[in-house]
Amino acid sequence: MLSLVPIRDRRHMSEGELKHELLSDLGAMIAREVELDQLLTTFGLRVAQALQADRATLWLIDARTKEIRSQVANLPELRELRLPVGNGVAGYVAHTGEVVNIRDVASDRRWTPEVDQRTGYRTRSLLCVPIIDARSSTLRGVVQVLNKKGGSFTSSDASFLQALARQIARALDYTSLRTDDTESGVPMRGRFNHIVGESPAMHAVYDKIIRAAGTEATVLLHGQTGTGKGLMARAIHVNSKRRSGPLVHVDCTNLPANLVESELFGHERGAYTGADARVQGKVEIAAGGTLFLDEVGEVPIELQGKLLRFLQDRRFERVGGRQTLEADVRIVVATNRDLADMVKQGRFRSDLYYRVRVIEIELPTLYSRGSSDIISLAEHFASVYSRRYEKRAVKLSSEARTALTRHSWPGNVRELEHAIERAVVLCEDGVIGADVLGLVPAERVSGIFELPARADGGQGATGRRGENEGLFMPHGLSLEVASRLYATAAVERAGGNRSAAARQLGIGRNRLARLLRNDE
Numbered sequence: 001m002l003s004l005v006p007i008r009d010r011r012h013m014s015e016g017e018l019k020h021e022l023l024s025d026l027g028a029m030i031a032r033e034v035e036l037d038q039l040l041t042t043f044g045l046r047v048a049q050a051l052q053a054d055r056a057t058l059w060l061i062d063a064r065t066k067e068i069r070s071q072v073a074n075l076p077e078l079r080e081l082r083l084p085v086g087n088g089v090a091g092y093v094a095h096t097g098e099v100v101n102i103r104d105v106a107s108d109r110r111w112t113p114e115v116d117q118r119t120g121y122r123t124r125s126l127l128c129v130p131i132i133d134a135r136s137s138t139l140r141g142v143v144q145v146l147n148k149k150g151g152s153f154t155s156s157d158a159s160f161l162q163a164l165a166r167q168i169a170r171a172l173d174y175t176s177l178r179t180d181d182t183e184s185g186v187p188m189r190g191r192f193n194h195i196v197g198e199s200p201a202m203h204a205v206y207d208k209i210i211r212a213a214g215t216e217a218t219v220l221l222h223g224q225t226g227t228g229k230g231l232m233a234r235a236i237h238v239n240s241k242r243r244s245g246p247l248v249h250v251d252c253t254n255l256p257a258n259l260v261e262s263e264l265f266g267h268e269r270g271a272y273t274g275a276d277a278r279v280q281g282k283v284e285i286a287a288g289g290t291l292f293l294d295e296v297g298e299v300p301i302e303l304q305g306k307l308l309r310f311l312q313d314r315r316f317e318r319v320g321g322r323q324t325l326e327a328d329v330r331i332v333v334a335t336n337r338d339l340a341d342m343v344k345q346g347r348f349r350s351d352l353y354y355r356v357r358v359i360e361i362e363l364p365t366l367y368s369r370g371s372s373d374i375i376s377l378a379e380h381f382a383s384v385y386s387r388r389y390e391k392r393a394v395k396l397s398s399e400a401r402t403a404l405t406r407h408s409w410p411g412n413v414r415e416l417e418h419a420i421e422r423a424v425v426l427c428e429d430g431v432i433g434a435d436v437l438g439l440v441p442a443e444r445v446s447g448i449f450e451l452p453a454r455a456d457g458g459q460g461a462t463g464r465r466g467e468n469e470g471l472f473m474p475h476g477l478s479l480e481v482a483s484r485l486y487a488t489a490a491v492e493r494a495g496g497n498r499s500a501a502a503r504q505l506g507i508g509r510n511r512l513a514r515l516l517r518n519d520e
């Protein structure tokens with residue numbers, strides 16, 4: 001998985017190295033929208049540093065209003081600026097698609113001091129390039145850098161920024177920030193750009209997320225597997241005032257108590273055999289940002305007391321250390337367990353339970369979100385995966401739509417995502433039929449995941465030919481895709497129960513989680 005090294009670690013790097021690294025980071029995160037967010041958050045600093053500029057700004061065109069909006073202004077005092085297309089240099093580039101390189105803005109008629117007046121900043125030199133969708137040639141936005149250190153921007157700076165803009169265009173194309181090909185701009189759904197779903201149940205969730213994001217209170221996200229807990233944790237972070245700080249994820253699954261403790265709080269040299277250096281815990285790494293404790297129900301009871309203390313006063317000691325340290329972090333936790341029940345059974349401390357559920361947000365199951373959300377998610381994933389597998393736009397047949405809305409989705413959005421990915425891989429004529437989906441209607445849920453045999457009994461499709469014959473896959477899949485499909489099938493067979501699926505596969509839950517995310 002891509003991790004963005006903090007900016008302070010790059011000081012020794014040359015300009016060429018910085019540029020190269022930034023381009024390859026962008027390349028690596030394409031198609032992973034969550035990381036797009038992460039990248040955009042640090043984008044301003046990274047681009048500015050690579051181009052020896054003082055500031056960098058990304059402006060996206062709002063497809064509906066045609067305003068341009070600065071997403072990452074790199075100005076802590078102002079989160080978002082809006083300008084009509086055509087206004088100022090960024091607006092000019094968003095309108096014409098030209099590259100503009102200005103040595104001294106005072107002598108350029110396209111320059112307007114409006115933004116400087118609003119930000120109190122003084123622009124001298126400026127380089128601005130368009131973000132253009134390669135397939136449709138429509139404009140999506142612009143990237144702009146300001147005030148080159150010790151001079152003005154060169155033509156090689158301009159070529160670099162254009163290469164970067166091409167990568168951004170590709171990245172946007174893989175996300176929900178895209179329109180149909182004929183329209184310029186990107187659809188802006190405010191603060192939940194990468195989250196699909198307009199059902200009342202989801203709107204209630206968005207409202208709670210926004211309210212929670214405005215506070216420092218600990219949030220408990222509760223929901224079945226695959227309902228989007230990870231996505232919502234990120235939404236809280238990126239909508240909070242800590243958004244420019246780190247979001248650090250700790251998966252508390254299946255780790256013995258001592259390992260969870262050192263993962264969280266770090267350890268001193270010599271704390272145990274093999275601890276040959278001091279290691280910072282995730283709470284320290286998350287300082288200034290958000291710590292996301294995933295599967296908090298799995299924290300071993302022996303460690304729950306220490307976690308409680310940390311939640312109460314943000315104080316902790318590294319394993320093997322005597323000094324008490326403090327970390328300024330906001331905490332979000334997630335679980336698919338019934339914590340109240342675990343408290344009754346004595347497996348979860350009640351004081352910890354009350355601490356973590358200051359704000360509790362329940363994520364609806366996919367089935368309960370209704371047909372319209374199921375279909376819009378299916379279309380979203382069909383479009384994401386047609387691009388990823390470089391197939392022409394794959395559509396859903398009306399039988400497929402019916403099958404999708406009748407299925408009970410025990411694995412929720414993740415199951416739907418994988419079903420659509422598999423169908424995109426398998427479908428031959430650009431249309432996903434009900435057969436390649438192979439779903440069992442809700443009223444007949446049996447936990448059987450395998451696809452039904454094709455009517456013609458042909459090769460090349462997956463199919464369930466008999467109760468015990470298992471999952472068939474076509475030739476030509478990469479091992480990576482095949483293992484993800486197989487792991488997903490196992491989870492779905494287990495009715496969404498990951499521990500049971502991991503047992504059946506003979507691997508640990510962490511390994512299973514990595515297989516499902518495909519970063520193994």
Ligand SMILES: Nc1ncnc2c1ncn2[C@@H]1O[C@H](COP(=O)(O)OP(=O)(O)OP(=O)(O)O)[C@@H](O)[C@H]1O
Nearest residue numbers: 194195196197224225226227228229230231413414
């Ligand atoms: N509303 C949504 N819109 C778009 N994608 C979604 C939505 N909800 C979930 N997803 C996608 O579905 C997958 C599962 O989501 P996520 O990992 O956040 O679920 P989870 O609740 O954390 O699951 P688990 O408990 O199994 O870890 C991810 O790929 C995520 O991007």
Ligand SMILES: [Mg+2]
Nearest residue numbers: 226229230294
């Ligand atoms: Mg998760």
